[in-house]
Every structure is written in C-alpha cells, then in structure tokens.
Amino acid sequence: MADILHRVGIKSSPDEVFKALTTREGLAAWWTSNTQGDGKVGGALEFRFSAAGSEIGGFDMKVLELQPAKLVLWQVVDGPQEWIGTKIRFDLKQSGDHTIVLFKHQGWREAVEFMYHCSTKWAIYLMSLKALVETRKGSPNPNDIHISGDGPD
Amino acid sequence: MADILHRVGIKSSPDEVFKALTTREGLAAWWTSNTQGDGKVGGALEFRFSAAGSEIGGFDMKVLELQPAKLVLWQVVDGPQEWIGTKIRFDLKQSGDHTIVLFKHQGWREAVEFMYHCSTKWAIYLMSLKALVETRKGSPNPNDIHISGDGPD
Numbered sequence: 001m002a003d004i005l006h007r008v009g010i011k012s013s014p015d016e017v018f019k020a021l022t023t024r025e026g027l028a029a030w031w032t033s034n035t036q037g038d039g040k041v042g043g044a045l046e047f048r049f050s051a052a053g054s055e056i057g058g059f060d061m062k063v064l065e066l067q068p069a070k071l072v073l074w075q076v077v078d079g080p081q082e083w084i085g086t087k088i089r090f091d092l093k094q095s096g097d098h099t100i101v102l103f104k105h106q107g108w109r110e111a112v113e114f115m116y117h118c119s120t121k122w123a124i125y126l127m128s129l130k131a132l133v134e135t136r137k138g139s140p141n142p143n144d145i146h147i148s149g150d151g152p153d
Numbered sequence: 154m155a156d157i158l159h160r161v162g163i164k165s166s167p168d169e170v171f172k173a174l175t176t177r178e179g180l181a182a183w184w185t186s187n188t189q190g191d192g193k194v195g196g197a198l199e200f201r202f203s204a205a206g207s208e209i210g211g212f213d214m215k216v217l218e219l220q221p222a223k224l225v226l227w228q229v230v231d232g233p234q235e236w237i238g239t240k241i242r243f244d245l246k247q248s249g250d251h252t253i254v255l256f257k258h259q260g261w262r263e264a265v266e267f268m269y270h271c272s273t274k275w276a277i278y279l280m281s282l283k284a285l286v287e288t289r290k291g292s293p294n295p296n297d298i299h300i301s302g303d304g305p306d
Contacts, residue, residue: 003155006276007269009301098302102269116160116255123159123276127300147280148162149251 004105004119008126009098012133014069017099020133021072021090030129030138032058041066045074049141051153059083082114101126120147157258157272161279162251165286167222170252173286174225174243183282183291185211194219198227202294204306212236235267254279273300 010017020026022039027047034048034055041063048058059079064087066072072090076083091102103126108115124145132138139145146153163170173179175192180200187201187208194216201211212232217240219225225243229236244255256279261268277298285291292298299306 002158003264004158004272005155005264005269006273007266007301008273009303009306011302095303100301100303102266104269111156111158113160113255116158116257119157119272120159120161120276120279123273124280126273127277127298130300145280147283148160148253149164150162150248150253153162 001106002108002111002115004103004108004115004122006101006103006119006123006126008101008103008130009095010101010130010133011098014092014094014099016133017092017101017129018069018072020129022066026132028140030132030140031125032141033143034058034141039063039066044077051142061088080114082108082110082112101129117148154259155261155264155268157256157261157268157275159254159256159272159276159279161254161256161283162248163254163283163286164251167245167247167252169286170245170254170282171222171225173282175219179285181293183285183293184278185294186296187211187294192216197230204295214241233267235261235263235265254282270301 020030024035024039028035032047032049037043037045039045043063045061045063049056060077061074062077064073064075070092074088076086078084086105086107088105093100103122105122124147128138128140173183177188177192181188185200185202190196190198192198196216198214198216202209213230214227215230217226217228223245227241229239239258239260242257246253256275258275277300281291281293
C-alpha cells in the first residue's frame with residue numbers, strides 16, 4: 001500500500017476551507033467545474049473531467065466522514081481501477097492566520113506510473129484550492145494547469 | 154518506508170532535461186539559486202535555501218549514479234534529520250515530443266508532517282524545472298512559489 005501526501009497552508013479560517021471541500025459550489029471552483037452530488041456524510045459526489053471539450057473520465061466518491069472545520073473523508077467507489085477503494089482525506093488545523101491542510105490519498109495497491117501523475121496533479125489542485133479560498137479564483141478543470149503534455153494531463 | 158512520487162512531462166529532449174539535473178547552472182535555475190558543487194558521479198552537491206534574505210538550511214547530496222538522458226540518482230548526506238540517507242531519483246524517458254520525468258524521493262522512515270510538505274514542494278519545484286527547460290525561466294528559491302505561509306515554505 002502506498003499513499004500520496006500533501007500539505008498546503010491557506011490564509012483563511014478552517015470553516016472557509018471546510019466549505020470549499022464539502023459544497024458542490026466549492027468543489028467545482030477548485031477541482032473540476034463538472035461536480036455533481038452531495039458533499040454530506042453518506043452522500044455521493046461525482047467529479048468529471050474534460051479536455052479539448054470532451055469528457056475524459058472522472059471519479060465517484062462516497063462521503064464517509066465529516067468533522068466540521070477538521071476532517072473530510074471520502075472513499076472512491078467508481079473511476080479508474082487504481083483509484084477504486086482508495087480513500088481521500090483532508091485534515092484541517094489552524095496555525096496562526098493560516099489553515100493547514102494535510103492531504104492523504106491512501107491505499108494505492110501499487111506505485112504505478114499513474115500514481116506518480118496523480119501525486120503531482122493533486123499538488124496542482126491543492127494550490128487551486130488555496131487560490132480559490134485566498135483570492136476567490138481557483139483553476140478547476142478544464143482550466144487546470146497542465147503538467148505532462150500526454151495522456152491524462 | 155515511504156516515498157514521494159511525481160511525474161511531469163517537459164516539451165524538450167531528455168538530453169536537455171538531463172543537463173538541467175546535472176549541472177550547477179541548471180540546478181541553480183530551477184531548485185535553488187544557491188547551488189554549489191559537482192553534479193558528476195561521486196561528486197557532492199550543496200543546495201542552500203533562503204527566506205527573507207536569511208539562509209534557512211539546505212541539503213548536501215552525493216551523486217550515486219548517472220545514465221546520460223536516462224537517470225539521475227542522489228543520496229542525501231546532510232540536511233534535516235528526516236532527509237539523511239534518503240535517495241532522490243529522476244528517471245527520464247521520451248514520449249512523443251515530451252520528456253517524461255518520473256521522480257522519486259525514497260526511503261522516508263515515517264510519513265511525518267514534514268514529508269507532506271516536501272511532497273507538495275517537490276511538485277512546485279518540478280514545475281519550475283519544466284518551466285526552465287521549456288521557457289528558459291524557472292522559479293528557484295528564493296523566488297519559489299510559497300505553499301504554506303508558515304515554517305519552511
């Protein structure tokens with residue numbers, strides 16, 4: 001088992017960051033514009049991505065656990081084979097005037113090349129989350145920053 | 154043991170990317186301006202970082218192995234306790250008109266919070282490497298993109 005880990009600090013309150021992680025509007029403004037569903041516990045979230053105007057796939061998540069201003073935990077129930085069954089968690093804590101986000105995408109069965117890609121891409125999207133909360137402007141798909149120039153970009 | 158993984162694609166030849174990973178001038182233009190030493194096998198590289206005009210630490214690496222246009226492998230011999238003994242490798246391969254960089258910072262003893270930070274920061278610096286090779290302009294420390302607003306940023 002292998003995990004993707006990240007840490008960003010966002011100049012805002014844990015409440016604001018939590019909102020961006022648990023509402024359709026928030027998620028659509030930093031991860032992917034095509035976000036549907038319900039961010040509440042037991043709800044299902046559907047994230048779809050596109051490139052050059054065509055849908056290229058996505059992820060369905062079940063919301064396993066929420067602790068207001070502290071924790072968001074999802075499980076992947078549909079998407080690329082490598083993602084199914086993995087969990088994605090965001091732990092939030094205050095540090096001075098920043099909220100620290102500790103991110104973990106846990107339970108990859110193998111460190112395949114797609115995991116390398118997803119690790120970098122998660123960093124880019126977490127910087128989009130940071131920008132959204134700090135400046136009101138994120139870079140969700142399809143306006144995300146590209147990292148590879150081939151395949152899922 | 155835990156590893157940090159990343160993948161970026163750079164619109165350039167493996168030779169050009171290899172040069173940016175093995176010369177003092179190249180390394181200083183994407184990772185940290187204060188790079189000293191020798192990127193050849195058996196050589197030692199000293200990377201120092203600064204913030205607000207003061208040096209805040211750095212890493213000494215031994216160059217363990219090089220395969221032109223294919224592999225760069227370093228071992229950390231001095232720096233933060235968590236880094237000492239870990240290895241950093243860059244595997245390069247061509248994919249169309251891009252060079253794919255598979256990055257691994259391997260051998261972390263524990264997934265401490267500093268590892269979360271370093272994972273995100275490596276992504277930022279690999280995007281700086283990509284920008285350097287593609288556009289001639291990287292963002293090395295002290296002009297790096299900040300991710301946290303506290304501690305090592």
